[in-house]
Amino acid sequence: QTVVTQEPSFSVSPGGTVTLTCGLSSGSVSTSYYPSWYQQTPGQAPRTLIYSTNTRSSGVPDRFSGSILGNKAALTITGAQADDESDYYCVLYMGSGICVFGTGTKVTVL
Amino acid sequence: EVQLVQSGAEVKKPGESLKISCKGSGYSFTSYWIGWVRQMPGKGLEWMGIIYPGDSDTRYSPSFQGQVTISADKSISTAYLQWSSLKASDTAMYYCARHADYLYYFDYWGQGTLVTVSS
Numbered sequence: 451q452t453v454v455t456q457e458p459s460f461s462v463s464p465g466g467t468v469t470l471t472c473g474l475s476s477g478s479v480s481t482s483y484y485p486s487w488y489q490q491t492p493g494q495a496p497r498t499l500i501y502s503t504n505t506r507s508s509g510v511p512d513r514f515s516g517s518i519l520g521n522k523a524a525l526t527i528t529g530a531q532a533d534d535e536s537d538y539y540c541v542l543y544m545g546s547g548i549c550v551f552g553t554g555t556k557v558t559v560l
Numbered sequence: 561e562v563q564l565v566q567s568g569a570e571v572k573k574p575g576e577s578l579k580i581s582c583k584g585s586g587y588s589f590t591s592y593w594i595g596w597v598r599q600m601p602g603k604g605l606e607w608m609g610i611i612y613p614g615d616s617d618t619r620y621s622p623s624f625q626g627q628v629t630i631s632a633d634k635s636i637s638t639a640y641l642q643w644s645s646l647k648a649s650d651t652a653m654y655y656c657a658r659h660a661d662y663l664y665y666f667d668y669w670g671q672g673t674l675v676t677v678s679s
Contacts, residue, residue, distance in 0.1 A: 451622060486665035488605070495655055495672050496597075496605065501665040539605050543664035547610060547619035551597075554604040 452476065454542050454552040461558045462530045470555045471522040472540030478521035483542040485523035487516060490537045499538075500525060527557070535559040562586040564594075564656055564670035571676045572646050579642035580673045582656030589637035590614035593659035595666060596630060596641045600652040610659045611639060646677045 453475040462468040472485060479485060487500040498507040500516035503523065513529045527534055540552040567581040582594060595610035609620040613632040632639040639656060654673050657666035
């Protein structure tokens with residue numbers, strides 16, 4: 451079964467930039483996988499950030515952006531703020547209506 | 561305003577059955593897929609499956625096929641996730657979310673239902 455891989459953790463300074471990636475255990479991620487990104491803070495339901503590779507969900511600040519970098523999907527946080535400290539998950543579409551979550555990345559802002 | 565309101569927390573014993581619910585409002589319930597996501601304690605999110613309430617077309621992740629049943633009652637705008645025989649490993653938070661067709665992402669989320677299975 452295909453595994454969707456993310457970095458386990460990242461640390462970023464306030465005001466800094468961090469890029470999280472979302473890859474496949476075999477193969478390359480393209481826009482055909484419709485990558486989406488979600489933010490989750492402890493005890494809260496996930497929040498949708500990005501869909502269809504690079505479209506921001508309603509109300510999401512423009513410091514969050516999505517792209518394809520090489521053979522992976524990517525989420526970049528530019529000008530990180532303290533309340534960006536969260537877990538971040540990607541989702542990839544695998545076909546036949548089925549999607550898979552990535553393993554998640556814990557982002558620390560300090 | 562789109563809202564998904566889930567049923568309350570459950571405490572069950574191994575072997576018992578359970579059905580949790582997710583009621584949608586503020587949109588045409590039959591026109592969007594609804595999905596379920598599992599989060600085991602201290603772990604990541606897992607995509608379980610989706611249902612299209614308009615015709616009950618259902619898709620399951622291979623990891624959850626045969627383990628749970630997803631259903632919907634469009635007359636009351638409610639989706640369900642059910643187990644016939646719970647295991648301790650089913651202990652988790654379960655989220656429902658609206659799944660946008662053709663763009664394959666969750667756009668609105670329920671608040672979550674905590675299921676605890678313990679003898």
